Amino acid sequence: MKRSKSLKLALMGATILTMTACDNPDEVAAIFEDVDECAKYEGQDLDQCRQGWEEAKQEHIRTAPKYTSVADCQADFGEGQCEQAPQQTTSGGSVFMPMMMGYMMGSMLSGGGRSNVATQPLYRSADDPKTFRTGDNQKVSSKTGVQKVPSTVTSRPTTKTSTVRRGGFGTTAARTTSSTRSYGG
Amino acid sequence: MIRISIAERENWQDLAKEVGFQFHTIDGEKYWDESACYRFTLEQIENHIEDPTAELEAMCFQVVDRVVNDESLLEKLAIPPFYWDYVRSSWQNRDKNLYGRMDFSYDGTGPAKLLEYNADTPTSLYESAAFQWVWMEQAMEQGLIPPDCDQYNSIHEQLISAFSNMGVKGTLHMAACQGSLEDEGTVMYMEECATQAHVQTHFIHMEEIGIDAEGRLTDLQDNVITDLFKLYPWEWMMRDEFGEAMPKSGVRFIEPAWKSILSNKGILPLLWDMFEGHPNLLPAYFMEDAHKLSGAYAKKPIYSREGAGVSIHDDGKTLEEVKGPYGEEGHIVQALHPLPTFEGNHTVIGSWLVASQPCGLGIREDVSAITKDTSRFVPHVIRD
Numbered sequence: 195m196k197r198s199k200s201l202k203l204a205l206m207g208a209t210i211l212t213m214t215a216c217d218n219p220d221e222v223a224a225i226f227e228d229v230d231e232c233a234k235y236e237g238q239d240l241d242q243c244r245q246g247w248e249e250a251k252q253e254h255i256r257t258a259p260k261y262t263s264v265a266d267c268q269a270d271f272g273e274g275q276c277e278q279a280p281q282q283t284t285s286g287g288s289v290f291m292p293m294m295m296g297y298m299m300g301s302m303l304s305g306g307g308r309s310n311v312a313t314q315p316l317y318r319s320a321d322d323p324k325t326f327r328t329g330d331n332q333k334v335s336s337k338t339g340v341q342k343v344p345s346t347v348t349s350r351p352t353t354k355t356s357t358v359r360r361g362g363f364g365t366t367a368a369r370t371t372s373s374t375r376s377y378g379g
Numbered sequence: 380m381i382r383i384s385i386a387e388r389e390n391w392q393d394l395a396k397e398v399g400f401q402f403h404t405i406d407g408e409k410y411w412d413e414s415a416c417y418r419f420t421l422e423q424i425e426n427h428i429e430d431p432t433a434e435l436e437a438m439c440f441q442v443v444d445r446v447v448n449d450e451s452l453l454e455k456l457a458i459p460p461f462y463w464d465y466v467r468s469s470w471q472n473r474d475k476n477l478y479g480r481m482d483f484s485y486d487g488t489g490p491a492k493l494l495e496y497n498a499d500t501p502t503s504l505y506e507s508a509a510f511q512w513v514w515m516e517q518a519m520e521q522g523l524i525p526p527d528c529d530q531y532n533s534i535h536e537q538l539i540s541a542f543s544n545m546g547v548k549g550t551l552h553m554a555a556c557q558g559s560l561e562d563e564g565t566v567m568y569m570e571e572c573a574t575q576a577h578v579q580t581h582f583i584h585m586e587e588i589g590i591d592a593e594g595r596l597t598d599l600q601d602n603v604i605t606d607l608f609k610l611y612p613w614e615w616m617m618r619d620e621f622g623e624a625m626p627k628s629g630v631r632f633i634e635p636a637w638k639s640i641l642s643n644k645g646i647l648p649l650l651w652d653m654f655e656g657h658p659n660l661l662p663a664y665f666m667e668d669a670h671k672l673s674g675a676y677a678k679k680p681i682y683s684r685e686g687a688g689v690s691i692h693d694d695g696k697t698l699e700e701v702k703g704p705y706g707e708e709g710h711i712v713q714a715l716h717p718l719p720t721f722e723g724n725h726t727v728i729g730s731w732l733v734a735s736q737p738c739g740l741g742i743r744e745d746v747s748a749i750t751k752d753t754s755r756f757v758p759h760v761i762r763d
Contacts, residue, residue: 196424196529196761198536201512310577312548349579350549353603357589362621364586367556367611376502376561376684 220342223311224301225326225335235339242299246313250297254315255280257329257351258291267292272320292317296326298348301340311343312350380419380487382721382757386523387413388514400510402561405753411506412755413514416524417726417742419487420763424531424740427489431659432481432730432737435493435650438657442649443470443640455665456645457681457708459617465626466636474635476735477541477608478504482750483659483728486719490658491728493650494713495679499634499642500612502561503756505568507731507741508534511758528760531740535572537733542576544734545633547606550579552598555610557584562610569608585611594624606631613639614682614708644681644711663713675715677749681708686751691715701749718748725750726757 224246226232232243260279261267267276271292279289295318300311316326316334326334329351334343388394391413395403403411446452447467450460458466480501485491512532518524545551553570555562570580581598588604589597596604607630609616616622617639625632640646647663654660664671675693683689690700693715718725724744731739745754 196421196531196533197515198508198512198533201509201535345577346579352549353605354601355591355593355595355597355603357597357601358592360589361586362590362624363554363588363611363616363619364556364584365620366615366618367585376559 221311221345221348222301222340223298223334223343223348224340225296225298225316225338225343227296227338231338237340246299247297249313250294250299250315253313253329253351254291254294257353258294258315258317259329259331260354261290262287264288264290266290268320270319271317272323275318275320296338298326298328298334298343310345311348314351380417380423380485382415382417382724382726384415385413385518388517388521388523391514394513394517395510398510398513399564399567400505401564408753409755410753411510412744412757413518415722415757416518417721417757417759419531419759419761421529421761422763423487423489424761427485427487427491428483428531428728428730428740429737431491432732435481435496435659436732436735436737438650438654439496439498439641439646441653442646443637445653446640446649447471447637452645452649455709456640456643457614458639458643461623462617462626462636462639466639469636470640474631474637475541475545475633476635476638477545477633477733478538479634479638479641479732479735480504480741481730481732483730484716484718485728486726491730492661492716493647493659494661494716494727495644496641496646497684497729499638500610500684501729501731502565503729503741503743504534504731505565506756507729507739508532508538509568511741511756514758515760524760525762528762530758530760532738534731534733534739537736537738538569538572539576541734542573542578545578545606547573547578547631549605550581550602551606551608551633552581552583552604553608553610554583554585554588557586566608566610573608585609588621590621590624590628594627596621596624596628596630604628604630606633608633612682612684613642644679644683645709647679647713648711661714661716663711666710666712669712672712672714676712677715678710678712680710686749686754689749691748699748701751718750727754 229243229247232238233240264276267290275293276290277293279291281289294315296316298316299313324336328347332347334347447470453463479498481496482494483491484494515530519526551573553566555566573580583598587599591597598604648665651660651663678690680688686701691698718727725748727743727750729741742757742759743750743754744757
């Protein structure tokens, strides 16, 4: 057969020829507060616990929500829950971020193969301190251990920045063609 | 290869509307046309389209390998010198490519002749991969065509597998220009494929992309863009204001920068130079060597899309011409191999590659000898 065996299209809201919907398959993730807790958990390996922690720490510096005032940070994450970030503002001012309260990584217990879970730091917000959240404020879980989490929270956290200018792409298209049907060929 | 008139599915406009295929009719003229289909034998598909496509792709890689190491050729292809190192390293790093479409003149008796290679921003993807596939399933179900038809079309499956092999770690931003319903539709379809490959996507218009103080590209929520699929040609990105930020932006682009060589009509004379006489190639030259060509020829801007700026000449006369804004970067000439006509329609074969693997077919028809953006899309089947 020279054609696709099945074709599932949920294009733009509508669903035709649907097989079974599998929009948000869960992922198996390991969530711990620190290396000790991880190492004590059955089936976890100390080296991997450490390595995951180191990776999450790096991601923490890169992707933790950043604030220019410690008060703003504490308003979101609670009294005494913020620390100074290594970054500085362009004018040399201090930058603050919440402390890393735990970390998430792929689990060796998920049955072999590659894990889709990106190792990353977890946080707790002031208004919902029981729940671990990702750097972009998505709820992950309220407990530690190896568990299923929605695949929407397992991707690598994005880096926030400040845009200085927009509109620098697309000008050649506007200049070159009057047709707006397609810019492809 | 024959053209067969058949009945349309009664409800196809509703279906198109339902799945968001909004550009099936253009300025009141039919674009998606299922009042006919083309029928191929398996041998025609495999021996005359699929195998030559794979072989040409391998030849194209040899051309890229030569061009990145020859600055006179990079100049001939009008790639701005600022990007030469960038294009070269994207090739040397073997940055993964997603898709492309080779256009052939082919009448069923072979050999198919390569007219051009849309290697960077090929369109008609959704029609080829999805709407054509659904058409056949339903046409068989409704008894409009025999129930034992097949189709050369695993594009959808291959796209999903290519997306999952891309190694996108975070979010894949996917961009099209503002104001093109067709391009946005195509990108939405690709987002669907990426999502099925468990790649997280985020749509943005090209015009909305920002830049931060460190020269990184950003989306409207101030997230740093790390992976960007762009339905927007490399040669334009290189001439846009933000273009010079690309090499240091840390962004992995899909298609990669080396596709700027393959999407250039200048590869046609280079292919001929390296593989003269190959059965799937037509003689082609840069303008300064145009005298080497005898007989009728097509003149094409090295940057051109959807037939714009292409003209057909014979004996000093211009026989046909599609006006277009392209051409300031130069032209090439290619021996004329007229498109076959089926019941008065000029037919061009689009042969799809995903991750450089041939995997499907889309047919466009036009009443004139040069297919262009309004040429109708006609589905096909394989049945011996």
